[in-house]
Amino acid sequence: MKKAGEMKRTGAVRKIQIREEACIGCHLCEFYCAAEHHPSKDLLKAFGPGRERPRGRVRVVEEGPVSFALVCRHCDEPLCVFACVSGAMERDLETGKVIHDPERCVGCLSCILACANGTILWDEKRGVVAKCDLCPGREVPACVAGCPNEALILTE
Amino acid sequence: MEAYRYLIIGNSTGGIGTVEGIRAVDPEGSIAVIGEETGPAYARPLISELLSGEKTQEEIFYRPSRFYPENRVDLFAGTRAEEIDISGRLVRTGDGKTRGWEKLLLAVGGAPIVPEFEGRERPGVFTFTTREDALQIREYLRKRGGGKRVVILGGGLIGLKAAEAFRARGLEVVMVELQDRVLAPVLDPASSRWLENVLSREGISLRFQETVTGVRPGRTGGFPLSVELKSGDSLPADLLLVAIGVRPRVELARASGLQADRGIMVNPRMETSTAGIFSCGDAAGIGDFFTGGNRPIPVWINAYWGGRVAGMNMAGEEREYEMGMMMNALRIFGKPVLSAGMVNPPAGGGVEVLQGEEKGSRRALLVRDGRLLGFSILGEIQSAGILAALIRSGAEIGEFRPRLLKPDFSLLDLPRGFREELREGRWNRSEKSSLA
């Protein structure tokens, strides 16, 4: 077990960096993310005809030639964690990841009010929020791997 | 006698924030937490879910059970700190024990305010700030076969969440509010009206500019209580819930010689007038973001964040807290209601209110000297946190201000430089944001 005191001394924290000058507005990150978080982990199965379309944890916004993905930056001092009333939002001591447990989430929206980047998504249907978890079990998060123009890159 | 490097009085969010702040800096120093309530820390805002029955006690624990051992914290729950000996660096608790400390933190929270009306001690009159309150109300209603009608005094956050919980239990709810609207301190008037429509639709009857003058034994319909109102009306009810706010618990601090005004006075490092003693949470008077004056701002994130800053300072890492603003997030009957900063223009003018309403969603922004002071947002709340960051940054919102009213407002609506600053996490005045 990692000692709690090593909290801020987590060495290389992986983060997704956004390079908006390279974002081509294809929205593929949204699809790769949603598929990765679908039980099937498969684009075709997640989005096949007649199925309910899953939502990802990344969202692309665009206006004219400007577009970029909104995705959690996994702050070192995450306000969403500070604000979370239920303890659903937690910063993993070992990896520096800010992780969210939908089971404990009560949908109070405090994290959304706290996040300065607007990257926590409100899933009204399920009554909980959703955010980037950096794709546990993957070397490179699905959005980063799927971005055709390296507008999302993984930094350490 | 046990002695600790860090002794924390208070086992709610402020105390937990302090533990996590300390452990972020000092992995070794011994920590003890004294909690007045029994058991591990729980998510206080979720007592309404406990009341409604949606959640069990275990389901509202604030941290997983491994929290205390993992952080090597000795928890003394169910005992009250009675006396602080500053010169001897000791705390005496209700269980007769005395514990030593090198750094002390007071996160003793607030106590519910109950006005001096006749019958306030009568069974069936409750406050609603603790887990125990929720459990007792449940037990009381169970004994009354579920009950039929409750009166809630106070149209604030606690009152509203309680109202929702009572409605979930199938009770009639009458809400009595002294002001002419609900959530007056945290919403602009038009947003209050918007929300009142929601409440009325959900079957809550609202009595404004009204208050409780007394509680007498019930006379009709088998109700045990008759709640007397200022107007002369009386409302037969099973239960009266008094939810008009909390006052900081400063008695212990004052008795120990710490300076306390409306709250326990702290500096930006969250240290009290006595070196080595810190405070946070609803008991502490923190620096108001707008005025700089000290006052308690009883908001969850302030308690945690202030505690975290206090903890880091206690462990020797210099940090300043300058958040000091109201921030409230609420979902009532499924409707998102978010607000932050200043939501009602202060007397004296100079503050503009920008408003926008669109398909089931509305927002009101307060602007002064081209800077955002606060907002209320209902409905589409997705990027509210960016607005909160804009308040904290003190940035001029010049050209893009009409965009702040868009329901789908996002980082995209800010100039590129702003976006970069926010992505880099520079939005606080102390973060040397170039936005300000």
Next chain:
Amino acid sequence: MKSYLPPEFIVERREDRCIRCLTCVRQCGFETHVYDAEENSLLSREELCVGCLRCVTLCPTRALTVRTNPSESRPNANWTREHLRDVCRQAESGGVILTGSGNDKPIRSYWDHLFLNASQVTNPSIDPLREPMELRTYLGRKPDALEPGEGRARESECPNVRIETPLLFSAMSFGAISLQAMQSLARAASEYGTLFNTGEGGLPAELVDYGKVAIVQCASGRFGVNWEYLNNSAIVEIKIGQGAKPGIGGHLPGEKVLAKVAETRMIPVGTDALSPAPQHDIYSIEDLSMLIYALKEATSYRKPISVKIAAVHNAAAIASGMVRAGADMIVIDGIRGGTGAAPKLIRDHVGIPIELALAAVDTRLREEGIRNWASLVAAGGFRSAADVIKAIALGADAVYLGTAALVAMGCTICQKCYTGICNWGICTNRPELAKRLNPDVAARRLVKLLRGWSLDIKEILGGMGVNAIESLRGNRLQLRGVGLEEWELRVLGVKGAGE
């Protein structure tokens, strides 16, 4: 008027694989794909498809196939499909047919008829993985002789530019290509130790730091030419002609002259940037010499001056004149050279193949004893390191890569460069399209291409038993022709295979 033109391509969408992500809709700048939200269906307006394969490449489920339209009119060896289309287009437009990229006609590729030698028994081949192999090349005039004891030529007489591989990036102007594309070329050149070429559009302010690896052009429009521009360079190049459009000037339409392009070209925003067909101060070799020396004066004789012409019938004589006029480097651009925009007829029918022109020029300069006065660079349609090494054996010092570099960046040679729409973000100024080319990615791909081709060249050199590219230059004995006429062998200066 209803168009009689059938779609050139058809789009096939596998419904069982399409997840309605709409990437194809968003990515097609020609608006071929249309989403009908009411029906949740995707349609293709195939008449708009240019076959660039952007949608096919990005489709995450590989649901798309784009194919040449299989509909055929009655087969006719004379009236080919292309002839029919072109007649139809002109009957509908009444204008010249414009196109982009290089000649796509099945012109004999002499590279494919030339074969390289390798060492066997009598001389050892070299393993380039074990032994040093020199590709370093110097561009510029070389001295006629070195005095005894003089280690190197005096720089003032013979300024030379060092490149680490005999591969240069061709002239492609900012305005024709996106800033991102030019930045990618500049970065790759800088990283690998070679040069890129500004073309005739000037050097954008964002790229001034890359002046050290820039060949800056001085063309007939004189766009962006000033003292700083000329001096912030490796080589200054006078552009007389271009292989894709010999005798033709350039025309960057006003719509493409956006603020940054206008600033770089030093012309008002929105005005057409017209490069006259000739350089109006050069009507003779003597005039050329005056410009060459004007540029040498302007750059204090510190930089080689290059002159670029299209490969035309009497290229050899012209080249001799250019060298005698003072050019330190001459560039011959063959008929397969690319362009951002040219009349299709010109592109496909004017000029001669680079192989023949290169051999003729090299031969002529040798015969006149002035080959060392100038470096000789060949350009126009180099497809692989094999083409490059054969060009060097025919006499080139280095080659320009244009189309190959574009392909490395994503270009699929759809030939729609002239439209201002490039789905790959290369040949466009529209910001939403240009950002599709991420210079980080494109520069990396270009560097890898340079590296890959350089390794290929080293392998082949090693096989010949040669350890420096110098030793191959003009060494036509390393080449043999197959399937060539007597006159072709003579012009190329190579023997037939087996001879």
